[in-house]
Amino acid sequence: MTATQAAPGGVLGQRLLRKEDPALLTGEAQFVADLNVPGALHAVIVRSPVAHARILSVDVSPAMSVPGVVAAFTGKDLEGEWAGPLPCAWPVTPDMKSPAHLPLATDKVCYAGDGVAVVLATSEYAARDGGDAVAVEYDPLPAVVDLDDARSDRVVIHDELGTNTSYVWELTPDQAAVDAAFADAAHTVHGHYVQQRLIPSAIEPRGVLVIPQPFNGEYTLYSATQIPHILKVMLALTVGVPETAIRVIAPAVGGGFGSKLNVYAEEALALALARKMRRPIRWIETRSEATQATIQGRGQIQDIELAADAEGRITAVRVKLLADMGAYLQLVTPGVPLLGAFLYSGVYDVPVYSFSCTSVFTNMTPTDAYRGAGRPEATYAIERVIEDLARAVGVDSAEIRRRNFIKAEQFPYSSAAGLVYDSGAYEQALDRALELSGMDGLRAEQARRRESGDRVQLGIGISSYMEMCGLAPSRVLASLNYTAGGWEAATVRLLPTGKVQVVTGTSPHGQGHETSWSMIVADRLGVGPEDVEVLHSDTAIAPYGLDTYGSRSLSVGGVAVAIATDRVIAKAKAIAAHQLEIAEEDLEFRDGAFTAKGTPERSMPLGAVAFEAFTAHNLPDGLEPNLEASSHFDPPNFTFPFGTHVCVVEVDTETGLVSLRSYTAVDDCGVQVNPLIVEGQVHGGITQGVAQALFEEAVYDEDGNPKTTTLMDYLVPAASELPSYVTDSTVTPSPTNLLGVKGIGEAGTIGSAPAVINAICDALAPLGIHDMAMPATPERVWRSISEARGEEAKGS
Amino acid sequence: MKVSVAVNGAARTDEVEPRLLLVHYLRDVVGLTGTNIGCDTSSCGACTVHVDGESVKSCTMLAVQADGAEITTIEGLASGGELHPMQEAFRQHHGLQCGYCTPGMVMAATSLLAENPSPTEAEVREGLEGNLCRCTGYHNIVKAVLAAAGAGR
Numbered sequence: 006m007t008a009t010q011a012a013p014g015g016v017l018g019q020r021l022l023r024k025e026d027p028a029l030l031t032g033e034a035q036f037v038a039d040l041n042v043p044g045a046l047h048a049v050i051v052r053s054p055v056a057h058a059r060i061l062s063v064d065v066s067p068a069m070s071v072p073g074v075v076a077a078f079t080g081k082d083l084e085g086e087w088a089g090p091l092p093c094a095w096p097v098t099p100d101m102k103s104p105a106h107l108p109l110a111t112d113k114v115c116y117a118g119d120g121v122a123v124v125l126a127t128s129e130y131a132a133r134d135g136g137d138a139v140a141v142e143y144d145p146l147p148a149v150v151d152l153d154d155a156r157s158d159r160v161v162i163h164d165e166l167g168t169n170t171s172y173v174w175e176l177t178p179d180q181a182a183v184d185a186a187f188a189d190a191a192h193t194v195h196g197h198y199v200q201q202r203l204i205p206s207a208i209e210p211r212g213v214l215v216i217p218q219p220f221n222g223e224y225t226l227y228s229a230t231q232i233p234h235i236l237k238v239m240l241a242l243t244v245g246v247p248e249t250a251i252r253v254i255a256p257a258v259g260g261g262f263g264s265k266l267n268v269y270a271e272e273a274l275a276l277a278l279a280r281k282m283r284r285p286i287r288w289i290e291t292r293s294e295a296t297q298a299t300i301q302g303r304g305q306i307q308d309i310e311l312a313a314d315a316e317g318r319i320t321a322v323r324v325k326l327l328a329d330m331g332a333y334l335q336l337v338t339p340g341v342p343l344l345g346a347f348l349y350s351g352v353y354d355v356p357v358y359s360f361s362c363t364s365v366f367t368n369m370t371p372t373d374a375y376r377g378a379g380r381p382e383a384t385y386a387i388e389r390v391i392e393d394l395a396r397a398v399g400v401d402s403a404e405i406r407r408r409n410f411i412k413a414e415q416f417p418y419s420s421a422a423g424l425v426y427d428s429g430a431y432e433q434a435l436d437r438a439l440e441l442s443g444m445d446g447l448r449a450e451q452a453r454r455r456e457s458g459d460r461v462q463l464g465i466g467i468s469s470y471m472e473m474c475g476l477a478p479s480r481v482l483a484s485l486n487y488t489a490g491g492w493e494a495a496t497v498r499l500l501p502t503g504k505v506q507v508v509t510g511t512s513p514h515g516q517g518h519e520t521s522w523s524m525i526v527a528d529r530l531g532v533g534p535e536d537v538e539v540l541h542s543d544t545a546i547a548p549y550g551l552d553t554y555g556s557r558s559l560s561v562g563g564v565a566v567a568i569a570t571d572r573v574i575a576k577a578k579a580i581a582a583h584q585l586e587i588a589e590e591d592l593e594f595r596d597g598a599f600t601a602k603g604t605p606e607r608s609m610p611l612g613a614v615a616f617e618a619f620t621a622h623n624l625p626d627g628l629e630p631n632l633e634a635s636s637h638f639d640p641p642n643f644t645f646p647f648g649t650h651v652c653v654v655e656v657d658t659e660t661g662l663v664s665l666r667s668y669t670a671v672d673d674c675g676v677q678v679n680p681l682i683v684e685g686q687v688h689g690g691i692t693q694g695v696a697q698a699l700f701e702e703a704v705y706d707e708d709g710n711p712k713t714t715t716l717m718d719y720l721v722p723a724a725s726e727l728p729s730y731v732t733d734s735t736v737t738p739s740p741t742n743l744l745g746v747k748g749i750g751e752a753g754t755i756g757s758a759p760a761v762i763n764a765i766c767d768a769l770a771p772l773g774i775h776d777m778a779m780p781a782t783p784e785r786v787w788r789s790i791s792e793a794r795g796e797e798a799k800g801s
Numbered sequence: 802m803k804v805s806v807a808v809n810g811a812a813r814t815d816e817v818e819p820r821l822l823l824v825h826y827l828r829d830v831v832g833l834t835g836t837n838i839g840c841d842t843s844s845c846g847a848c849t850v851h852v853d854g855e856s857v858k859s860c861t862m863l864a865v866q867a868d869g870a871e872i873t874t875i876e877g878l879a880s881g882g883e884l885h886p887m888q889e890a891f892r893q894h895h896g897l898q899c900g901y902c903t904p905g906m907v908m909a910a911t912s913l914l915a916e917n918p919s920p921t922e923a924e925v926r927e928g929l930e931g932n933l934c935r936c937t938g939y940h941n942i943v944k945a946v947l948a949a950a951g952a953g954r
Contacts, residue, residue, distance in 0.1 A: 035834070721935065
């Protein structure tokens, strides 16, 4: 492990237990579903059971005779409620096509799960009965579920667009150079990969509660969301309520992983219905609903080609994507492929680069950001296809990576795709991961099993990843046509008793910001983390903020907290100097006190300064009372965490069952505020990538019917399917922020899926199996083995 | 229909719809919202409580089926202002992130140790297979349960 940066207050880097935990462990924490108010009406959405159809009629009158039902509305009934369609904030090209997307469909449904009516009742049970009573007549249309079929425009889903292609986006700095590199290559390899659709499956389904104050026209909206701030602005525009009249609160939120980074139909409906009914409106999603009505992740078909010289040094990368938008564009749907677009060269020094993405509509649930958003897909493609290159060149998986790594001394590194990577030490992470995984012993065991024809074969898979996170420098977002900035806000104030209040614009839902932000502030102020209170996720308390996603919270929001803290210290220093009658430059701030250099008895603790600032009895002329400062930090660059994962699998060649024998992850997210939290993020991240590799897929039949509509069909892995992980880290600080931190929320997911599939392919390489589609279910693996053996038999 | 139960030691009788699920009874009638709902197929275990000492997914049971039973929810686990040893172990080992699966997970884990006070790691993993967590990858949950088992020996 490399040395960590010296921590001034000694708090950074400690494995501090989380402040958040007692409330969550005892049931005291309040999630949206736990909130209720007298007189609330419970909403149930009637959803289309078919993927593509014209709506012939919607009759809500039978619902009105159900006891407890108070009102029921069709999409047409509510058409006048909308000031605008549900928002897409990322028109990636000027000519991007986006259909109008209303919270309830009016003429046509475009995916199974599209809402057509809403029933309001005095209880959840009554609302469900009412929803069941609504009668809808559909005229089914052919459904589009295959991406090539979508691109063919055989059936055009949105008549008004005239095509299913939403956009074509290209990044080709130098096409001639790419073509020349492929023409001159000693080796070329091509990978074709399917990123299956995934259902994010936060264990808390979504939910919303809107409490109106009808006479002053104000609304308090509680939502299980990652983005209270963005939601407020977008709902104001969609529902036509002034932004000043909406207060959004994200209470305890039970996981997001991108699925709660959106502006959903039900949030707009609840607000509009609270306005219309002048009563509180409550909607709680069921799990079955969540498998259709909440966005899904991935959904890409990838073609990646590498050109390389005789030694296997990559000379060019060429990528073509076909991306599944689903039925409509949600908040950042079209931008997800772009978040990976720059990263298909991975951790390698690649001189020329070409990327193109065609995105199409289908009759399935809209896709959008899911843990990693674009970057797991990119990493998968490069980390899979480089295995083919290793084989073509005749070197092993580690060696092909070593030959191509960007070297530590090349940072900051300007990539062919146009990014500047902040810092990295890729080979060091690989070395450590190989050492920890016990590679030599594993290869010996693998050889023995191959030799003896063991039914259970061993496979070892490596994945070396890097990613861009910390969304994002606002000017870069502008160049990508994103309609908002990427800064984050923080306010730090000292209270009269010396306690500290921090207001952050991030919105945690499991990441532990209360703990980590307290540590950042405590470390700088010399107070205890327990003396720091962190307020968040309420637009009335934290008016500015851009919320939590894209591994941005620490490297943007945490840095804003640090900057604001330093501004408070600067003001406090002026007051202390005045009080101690000493020049500011003769004071130093250490261990929570301002002390005269050389005369330690002349000292004033920060708490005393805070009280003086509060009473304002004796402040320097012209200085305002109180100790409070804010920062709106716009990061100068993304941060680029990296690492190497080594997965060891056992493959039962008779049944196709893949078992994870061990999993080793060495990750580098720069300076760590709290290693306990970092490890937790890595564990969870790995698991979601492993889940994509082995278990999960949102399955649709050819008519667009979803087949994975419960947790019995969609296999979120349980403890019994997973091993304990071996984790370690290297620390390569980011030079782009004053904490030296990088993101870690998505890294595990970005690195893990290719490690698992590489391991399976390694196990089965003697059979000539070099690719395995995800998820690598026992059936799929067994079929591959059977086919390979059949081929062998034929060949012999 | 009438249902009489003791919830976290307090006896009560309520008039309920026959179709009311135990989890909705606990949350909406008794007002104990610590027990969470994560699915509708008894797959996720977020709603796990103890009924007469046995761990039960409270969405698999009607409130009226619990008539006469003693029910413990997550709110009944800590006592005297102190976390239960299992809750404390989860905290010490960072066995929770968003905390939504946590009440059910903790209830399942205490029940697991009641049946098998010294489980192996594999037994802990098998024993918790009915409870899903999306945040932790189970690594620290398993660690917490093993630590709680060790502390209880």
